């Protein structure tokens with residue numbers, strides 16, 4: 001007979017033999033944008049700590065590059081993140097199935113138990129599948145971040161003639177542009193008044209829609225899809241008002257839902273926007289667990305309220321905050337998501353930071369708006385010169401910049417980043433009108449007409 005103590009020891013020895021036990025200081029679940037960045041930051045901040053990343057897939061796609069697999073790149077394997085990015089963090093390819101918060105360990109589908117001091121959840125998001133009849137037909141795709149699935153989509157597109165894209169947000173618009181580069185007859189169906197309507201003001205949306213139409217994409221806005229019709233395979237997409245569009249392939253691009261099941265089952269708090277609740281330091285309701293990226297709740301920089309902005313740029317920023325705070329709590333603070341995004345349709349780029357005019361007015365801001373347009377090289381006869389229009393949105397009561405939009409040449413993307421820095425550091429119209437800038441004929445507008453500065457000056461000119 002064994003005494004109680006011996007029985008306990010024997011039990012644990014047997015348990016350790018049965019399950020494969022591992023232990024790391026930091027365990028990260030998810031190895032895409034957020035998870036990789038968290039591993040990189042954690043290794044830089046805490047070089048002596050052991051980091052394990054667990055993710056479902058061996059190779060991770062560059063998520064923002066997914067549309068470009070279809071036309072520009074031509075295959076999914078040209079859009080894979082280099083494994084070397086993880087440095088000396090260990091990678092386990094497996095699915096985490098549960099978290100034991102008391103034992104501070106996670107269990108995987110493959111039977112591993114991995115102990116942690118700090119756990120980072122970076123489980124991301126998955127596409128929304130709307131309850132539209134026919135959404136399960138063959139050749140109806142969502143946009144999953146999975147190599148094999150996207151290869152199937154690319155193959156189906158390469159055998160198709162007509163494609164209907166349901167959803168005209170930036171992902172739908174990018175897919176439309178890529179499909180037309182493949183020579184397909186492309187139709188976009190968007191429920192709202194305009195494509196990109198959640199990201200830009202109307203005049204900027206119209207410029208992008210005009211460009212889509214100019215290159216041959218059929219754009220249908222204020223148009224609700226009622227069903228996807230076919231036998232075994234999709235044949236056409238039906239909309240309200242009797243509209244129907246022929247489709248050999250239909251792509252659903254209408255948003256994502258955060259993957260929170262692991263966190264919810266472990267009893268962590270979930271936020272209003274269905275993300276894992278986190279504080280300003282990216283800490284969940286358990287001080288040993290952090291959540292970042294698409295799975296984490298976001299808070300608006302301007303209102304402090306929950307928001308649904310899910311972007312890779314937001315995910316990696318949150319990872320840099322969480323990664324630094326793991327063992328030095330409150331080292332980096334998240335003051336909220338500004339929302340900075342860019343896209344390009346054919347040769348026309350758009351870049352947006354912060355609130356749109358429409359969203360600002362809805363929040364009750366009294367606005368002063370300045371706009372300026374100029375070619376993005378100087379003189380305008382330089383090769384590659386293209387007009388870039390900039391709109392800056394200021395709060396009248398504080399004089400601070402709260403939003404900005406740029407549309408035209410490719411510099412729109414980096415101009416959005418300039419505007420985002422000005423918003424996050426609370427620059428006023430005078431700060432921006434007197435901003436220190438650098439210019440070059442082959443790279444920027446002339447200093448005499450630099451769009452961001454001139455738009456700020458135009459706002460100042462409107463003051464009483």
Ligand SMILES: Cc1cc2nc3c(=O)[nH]c(=O)nc-3n(C[C@H](O)[C@H](O)[C@H](O)COP(=O)(O)OP(=O)(O)OC[C@H]3O[C@@H](n4cnc5c(N)ncnc54)[C@H](O)[C@@H]3O)c2cc1C
Pocket residue numbers: 029030031032033034035054055056057060063064065066067094095096097122123124125126143145171259262292293294295310311312313314315342
């Ligand atoms: C087509 C497309 C284009 C986009 N373009 C842009 C863009 O231009 N700019 C931009 O900023 N954003 C863009 N985004 C958004 C961006 O892709 C996401 O915000 C980003 O991928 C979020 O990164 P993440 O690491 O939080 O989550 P995800 O990329 O969703 O990754 C989640 C990770 O978690 C792993 N995982 C999940 N559950 C488990 C589990 N139980 N066990 C183990 N591993 C698990 C997955 O395997 C994966 O590695 C785009 C998205 C799409 C779909």
